[in-house]
Amino acid sequence: MNVSHRFAALAAAGLTLTVAATSQVFVLPNAASASVASVSQVQQAAPSVAGGAAGAQSASAFANKSLATKNRIYRTGRLTDVNCRTGSLPSGSTAAYKRFLTRVTNCLNTAWGSQFRKARLPFSKPRLRIITRKVNTPCGKWSAGADGYYCSSNRTMYMLITRKQLRQPFPLGIARLMAHEYGHHVQQVSKIWSYYWTARNRAGSSQRLALSRRSELQAECFSGAFMRTLRDGRHFSDQQWNYTVNWFRQNGHKAWPQNDHGRGPTQAKWMTRGYNSGSPGACNTWAASARNTT
Ligand SMILES: [Zn+2]
Numbered sequence: 001m002n003v004s005h006r007f008a009a010l011a012a013a014g015l016t017l018t019v020a021a022t023s024q025v026f027v028l029p030n031a032a033s034a035s036v037a038s039v040s041q042v043q044q045a046a047p048s049v050a051g052g053a054a055g056a057q058s059a060s061a062f063a064n065k066s067l068a069t070k071n072r073i074y075r076t077g078r079l080t081d082v083n084c085r086t087g088s089l090p091s092g093s094t095a096a097y098k099r100f101l102t103r104v105t106n107c108l109n110t111a112w113g114s115q116f117r118k119a120r121l122p123f124s125k126p127r128l129r130i131i132t133r134k135v136n137t138p139c140g141k142w143s144a145g146a147d148g149y150y151c152s153s154n155r156t157m158y159m160l161i162t163r164k165q166l167r168q169p170f171p172l173g174i175a176r177l178m179a180h181e182y183g184h185h186v187q188q189v190s191k192i193w194s195y196y197w198t199a200r201n202r203a204g205s206s207q208r209l210a211l212s213r214r215s216e217l218q219a220e221c222f223s224g225a226f227m228r229t230l231r232d233g234r235h236f237s238d239q240q241w242n243y244t245v246n247w248f249r250q251n252g253h254k255a256w257p258q259n260d261h262g263r264g265p266t267q268a269k270w271m272t273r274g275y276n277s278g279s280p281g282a283c284n285t286w287a288a289s290a291r292n293t294t
Contacts, residue, residue: 068195068214068286072119073186078278081229082110089169097166098130101159104175108182111229115280116189126185127156134160148177150184152193157181172227172236172244179226183219192218192286212260213293214285217270221283224274231275245271259294266294 084107089100109125116123134142137158139151147165149158159178187193193215200211230236249268253261261267269292273282285293 065195065199065286067190068192069284070287071190071192072121073115073190073192074281074284076115076118076280079111079225079229079280080114081232082107082114084111084230084235086171086175086230086235089171089174091167091169094132094161094166097161097169100169100171100174101130101178102128104178105157105182107229108179108226111226112182112186119190121190123189124155126150126182127154129156129158130161131158132161148181150181150188152184152188155185155188157185172240175230175235176223176227176244179223180219182226183222184215186222186280187215187218195286209258209260210290210293213262213266214288216261217266217293218283218285220267221270221274221285222280224271224276225278225280225283226274228275228278241275245275263294266292 084104086100086103086107088096090096105126105128113123113125135158136142137149137151137156138153139149142149142158142160147160147162149160150156151158157178159181165174184193187196196211196215200208203211227241231238231241245268248271249264252264252267253259254264255261262270270283270285274280276282
């Protein structure tokens with residue numbers, strides 16, 4: 001049994017997880033319209049309720065495209081290497097798996113907290129909820145096949161540990177998934193998502209897909225920027241990273257019957273942009289041309 005074989009098996013295991021990973025947020029393969037509609041109502045409800053007397057002003061602010069295209073988070077440079085110590089992830093230990101998820105989340109909190117400080121934007125951490133079976137969230141039902149989920153109305157990242165992953169955990173895949181979900185939290189806290197959800201609620205179906213792609217591709221790029229901080233040989237090899245990107249290039253779109261996450265090559269491109277630059281400034285999918293967000 002040679003090394004590359006073993007590696008391929010490992011990667012495949014991890015990437016099953018990652019596919020689900022990109023998936024979960026609001027873009028639900030089958031029940032798409034129902035789930036998406038309920039989620040967007042939740043999304044809209046939050047600002048308008050909070051708006052109160054300042055409602056009119058809030059409404060125009062929330063619709064402001066520059067929140068997405070010119071956000072201050074883009075001008076914060078590279079994510080700081082927070083010397084993340086994730087520890088090992090042996091198979092079969094739920095306790096070790098939970099510890100790993102918690103540690104990666106702490107690293108994400110530190111790295112992104114520092115970016116928000118640089119941007120002089122208020123920041124708050126997401127909650128992490130580790131689950132071993134599917135749950136309903138305030139954003140709707142758990143989508144089949146998803147292993148992670150970010151719900152913006154309670155700002156919670158849900159991470160599902162399945163028996164299969166427990167048997168054969170792939171740390172790179174799991175970290176990438178968490179960083180993607182965290183990317184949605186960054187979009188939420190920086191108010192990029194205020195523009196997204198407002199625009200989305202007004203859009204027709206093909207425009208909705210186009211907006212969804214910009215949102216998902218950005219989360220993936222933010223994920224890449226964080227993954228770059230782990231590139232020190234302790235967490236994963238260049239070979240593993242390249243394998244992961246190639247896997248997405250070929251398979252990243254397959255879980256989505258509608259093109260709401262972008263084509264495989266487009267996903268791979270934004271992952272790589274984030275990773276190569278290490279900076280959220282490389283992740284401005286909202287100002288990118290339509291042909292770069294296909
Ligand atoms: Zn996503």
